[in-house]
Amino acid sequence: MTGKRRSIWVFGDYRNFFQNRVTLQLLSRAVDLAAKINAEVCVVLLGYEVEEWVGEYIAHGAQRVYVYDHPSLKDYNQEIYVALLERLAQEHSPEIILVGATSFGRELASRLAKRLKTGLTADCVGLDIHDDGQLIQTSPAFGGNLYARIVTPEHRPQMATVRPGVFQEIPHNYNASGEIVILKIPDDLPRPRVHLIHSEIKSRPAQKIESAKVVVCGGRGMGSKNKFKNLNELARILGGEVGATRPVVYSDWADSECLVGQTDKHIKPQLLFSFGISGAIQHTAAIENSDFIIAVNKNPNATMMKMADVAIVADANQICTALIKELKKRIRC
C-alpha cells in the first residue's frame, strides 16, 4: 500500500433502503470530488454478513472497501462503530469523511469528529472542492433561510453529513473493480455502555399532510377561529390538507395534528398556500422543501412572503374567500 495517496471516505450506511440510497448518493459525489484532488474513494462498511453491500459500493464507484464483518456488529451500535472508525481513521488519515445525515449517521459523525478532534458540518446540501483543495461544505441554517459555506482549514479529516436526496447516485457498473480490505476487530475495544434491549422495524405513522400534494397552511393572520375554517373549505376544493402554525394550534383554532412547526417534521407539497403566516423558524424549517409557495400576508416584509414564489399582499381571509368563490366556478365540487 502506498499510504500516501489521499482518500475520501464514505460511511457505508445500509440499514434500510433509504439509508443505503444516501450512501450511494455520497459515493457519486465522492467520485467527483476525488477527481479534483486526485484521491481514492473508499467506503467503510461495518456489520454482519454484509458482502452484498461490498459489491454494491464497488459498482457505485468505491475503489476500496474496508470491511468489518462480525456477528457482534449485527446491530447498529454507536459506541462500537465509532471506536472502530476512530482507529481506522487514525491509521489511514483520510482527507475527507462523508456520512449520510440519517439519525444514526448524524450521531456517529458527531462522535467521530469529536474523537478525531476535527470540524464537522451538518446536513450539507452541497459539497465542492475549492481551488486551494479545501472541501467547501454548504449547510443550511435558520430553517433554510440562509446557506453558509463552511471550510475546515486546519484539521483533518474534513467531515460532513449530507442530506438524503442532495446528490444523484451513479448507475451500477458491475464491471467496476475495487480492493476489498477485510479487517479484524481488535481485542482491546472498550465494552459498550449503552445496551440494545430491543430493536424492530417501525415507521412513524405517516401523516396525510406529510405526503400531500397540496397543503393549505394558516397562521394567526387569518383573524379568528371562524375565519380559519375557510381554509378547510379551500383545502377540500383543492384536494389538499390543512396545516397550522403553532400559535394557531395553541389558540385552539386547529387540531394539533395540523401543526406544521417542528424542525423534525417536514412537508413537501407541490403547492403550498400560506395564509397569514409571518414565518417563525419552526414553521419555515418545516415547509422549506415545498415546490411552489403562494403566501398571503398584509405585511410584504414577512419572512414567509420573502420565501414565496408568489407573494400576495392582502388580507389572508379575503383572498381565501375570493379563491374559494373563483375555484368553485371552475371546478365542480
Add this chain to the structure above:
Amino acid sequence: MHDLYLQNLAENKMLKLLVCIKQVPMVTELPWDAKNGTLKRELAEGMMNTACKHALEAALQIKEERGAYITTITMGPPMAEEVAREALAMGADKGVLLTDKDMAGSDTFGTSFVLARIIEHVCPDFDLILCGTQTSDSETAQVGPQLAEELDVPGVCSVEHLEFNRRTLRTVRLSDNYLEILEFDLPGLITVSTQQFAPRYVELKGLEDAFNKGDVAILDGHSIGLDADCISANRSFTNIQDVYSPIASKKNVVLKGSAKKIVEHFLSRYEDKLSGAIGKDLKAQEKIR
C-alpha cells in the same frame, strides 16, 4: 420547599439533572439585509430553543415523578439570561449562564468543549444531562453527542420515552425507521426528541417571580478556569466563509390590489401549475359550464 430540596440533595436522595438550554433568534423578528440575504443577528429577539424546551419538560416530569434537582446550563450573550429565567419559571431549580466574548462563534466542537467544562465546574456529580435534539438556528444535532464524548459518558439521542430502574435508564426512540430500546447506567446523557414531552405553559406570575427572585449564576471563562488560549484553541475548527440566501434567488412575484383582481390574475397566470398539482383542469371545467 427549597430547603427541603437542599436537604434531600445533601442526602443524595434526589437525581441531579442538568438541562442544556440555548437561546435562539426568532427569525421573523430579524432585520434582513435584502441585498445579501444576511441577518443582523445582534438585533435579534431571542427565545428558548424549542427542542431544549422539550428536554426541560422531560426533566420536569422526572422531577415530578421521583424528585430531582434541575440545573440549566446556558452559553450565550448576556441576554441569554432570559431563557435561564424562563426555565426557572417552568420549574427548574437553578440556572447557570456562561457568557464570554471569547467564546462567540464557537462551532459544535467548541460548544461541547465549554459545556463540559461548565458541567465539571458546577455539577461534576450529575446523574443525567438532557439536551434538545437540535437547535433551530444551526440545526446540527451535534452538540448532544459531542458533549457525551467530551465527558466520556454513555448517551442516547432522540429519546421519546424514558424509564428509571434504580441507576439504570431505559430509553425508547424511533430513528431511521427502527424502534430501539436502549439502556445505560447513570451518569449519562440523552437528547430529547420534540415528538414527545410537549412543554408546559408558564403562567405570567411564574415568569415574574423567576425574573425577580430566581437563582441564575453568571460565569465567564476565567471563573471556570479556562484561559483565553485554551478557549481559542478549542473554539472552532470550522470557518464560515460566507453566508447567502437561497430564497433571494426565487422569482418572488408580488401581487397587489383588490382580492377579486388578485385571485383572477393569479388563477389565469398559474392555471397550469394549479391544475397539475390538484389533478383537475381548471380551464376545461370552466368551458363545460
